[in-house]
Amino acid sequence: MSSAADLFIEEARAVSIAEAAERLGVAGLKPSGTGESVGPCPTCGGTDRFSINTTKNAWNCRGSVNGGGRDAISLAAHLGGHAVKGRDGFLAACADVLGRQVPDGEPETEGARAAREARLAQVRAVSAAKAARQQSEAGAYRDRERAKARGKWGASAELAAAAGTMVRRYLALRLGGHALPALPFLRALGAEPYWQGDDEAGRSVAIHEGPAMVAPFVDPQGAVMGCHLTWIDLAAPKARPLLRQGAEPLATKKMRGSKMGGLIPLVGWSFAPPLSGKPLAGASGDRIVPEPGRTRLVIGEGIENTLAVGIAEGFRRDTLYAAAGDLGNLAGPADPKCNFAHPSLTRPDVNGKLRALRVQGPVPKPGQGPGDAVQVPGQVDELLLIADGDSEPFATGAAMLRAKARLETAHRVVAIAWPPAGADFADLLTRRSEAA
Numbered sequence: 001m002s003s004a005a006d007l008f009i010e011e012a013r014a015v016s017i018a019e020a021a022e023r024l025g026v027a028g029l030k031p032s033g034t035g036e037s038v039g040p041c042p043t044c045g046g047t048d049r050f051s052i053n054t055t056k057n058a059w060n061c062r063g064s065v066n067g068g069g070r071d072a073i074s075l076a077a078h079l080g081g082h083a084v085k086g087r088d089g090f091l092a093a094c095a096d097v098l099g100r101q102v103p104d105g106e107p108e109t110e111g112a113r114a115a116r117e118a119r120l121a122q123v124r125a126v127s128a129a130k131a132a133r134q135q136s137e138a139g140a141y142r143d144r145e146r147a148k149a150r151g152k153w154g155a156s157a158e159l160a161a162a163a164g165t166m167v168r169r170y171l172a173l174r175l176g177g178h179a180l181p182a183l184p185f186l187r188a189l190g191a192e193p194y195w196q197g198d199d200e201a202g203r204s205v206a207i208h209e210g211p212a213m214v215a216p217f218v219d220p221q222g223a224v225m226g227c228h229l230t231w232i233d234l235a236a237p238k239a240r241p242l243l244r245q246g247a248e249p250l251a252t253k254k255m256r257g258s259k260m261g262g263l264i265p266l267v268g269w270s271f272a273p274p275l276s277g278k279p280l281a282g283a284s285g286d287r288i289v290p291e292p293g294r295t296r297l298v299i300g301e302g303i304e305n306t307l308a309v310g311i312a313e314g315f316r317r318d319t320l321y322a323a324a325g326d327l328g329n330l331a332g333p334a335d336p337k338c339n340f341a342h343p344s345l346t347r348p349d350v351n352g353k354l355r356a357l358r359v360q361g362p363v364p365k366p367g368q369g370p371g372d373a374v375q376v377p378g379q380v381d382e383l384l385l386i387a388d389g390d391s392e393p394f395a396t397g398a399a400m401l402r403a404k405a406r407l408e409t410a411h412r413v414v415a416i417a418w419p420p421a422g423a424d425f426a427d428l429l430t431r432r433s434e435a436a
C-alpha cells in the first residue's frame, strides 16, 4: 500500500468537522445550543435536517442513509456524493476534506465525475420527493383531524336540548349558579370515551367514558378547525372526573384537530355563511364570526374562567368573550433569549444536580405567524386578558406579559385581570355563592 496515500488518509482523519465544513462551503446554518448549528443540508436540502456540532465534532443529516458521523471524511462523502465503501471513493472524500488531490492518484476521470454527480442528483431528487410527500401527508392528516373535530362538535347536542342538561348543570356548579346568556357554540356529548395510550395490540384504550362539554376552535376566518372537550363528573371536585394513569393525574380537557391560532367563541359571536368563492382548507358549512360593534375582547385560558368574568361584568354588549384553550395559545412562543431561571423551583439535570427551572420569558418570539398563537379580530381595540391564579405564578406572569406584548398595538390597549393568589375567577363566583 502506498504510504503516501496512507499518510494522506491519516491527515484527512485529523481534520475537524468545523474546518471541513468551512472548506466544503457549508453555509446558512443557525446556532442552536452549545457548539451546534442547524439548517438546510447542502446536499439534500430541507430546512433544519442538517446540523454540525463543533464541540462533539459530529455532523448529522436526517436525509442521509447513515444519519451522520463523527469525522470530516463521512461529512465530505455525504456532501460530495462519494461512495466511501470503495477505496477510490474514500480517497476522493479525503481529497475534499483536505482540499487537494490524492497523491500519485489519477485525477478523477470525466466518467467518474459524471457518475458521482448523477449519484448526488439522485440523492437530491429522492429527498425532495420524500419531503414533498411528508408535507402532503402531514397536510392530509391535519385536514382529516380537523374534519373529525368539526364533525364531533357538529354532531353533539345543543345545551338547550335535553342532552345538554349535564353541561348546563356543570356550568351552574362551576359558576355559582349565576344566569348565563345563550351559549349556542357550547355543546354536549352524553358518553365520550377518554383515550389514553395503547394496549399490547397497539389499539387505543379508553380509560374513561362519560359526559363531556364540547366547544369549537375557530380560525381567524371563522371556520371550525378543532374542538375542545371537557369531561364532566358532577359528583367530583370541580365537577370533573379524577382521571389517572398510574399515580399521574390526567387533564380532564383535551383538544382535537387544530388549536394554535384559533379561539373558542363564547358570547358575542354569530354564525355566518361560508366564505364564497374562497374555500378554506377543510372548511364546510357555517363559520362563527364576531358580531359587529363589539370592539372589546375578554379572553382567558379556560371557558369557565372567561364566563366567570362575563358574569361579573354583566356580559357587556360591546364585548366579545372567548377562550384560548391553553396558556401557550394565549401567550404565544417566547423569545428564547429572554427566558429566565425560576427564583426557587429546581429540576435535576442529566447528572442529577439540581438546577433552577428555566421559565419562558415575557418577550414574544420575533417573526411569529398567525398559526403560532391566538389572533384577535381586527374590530377589537380594547383587550382584557384573564389570568389563572391557580397556576405557577412566575411562568403564568411571564406568559401573560408575553400575551400583552404580542397583542398590544398603537390602536389596541391591553390589560391583564389577576384573580387573588391561589384562586381563579370561577372559584370566586362559587365562594361568593357559598357565602351568600
Ligand SMILES: [Zn+2]
Pocket: 041, 042, 043, 044, 045, 050, 061, 062, 063, 064, 078
Ligand atoms: Zn443531507
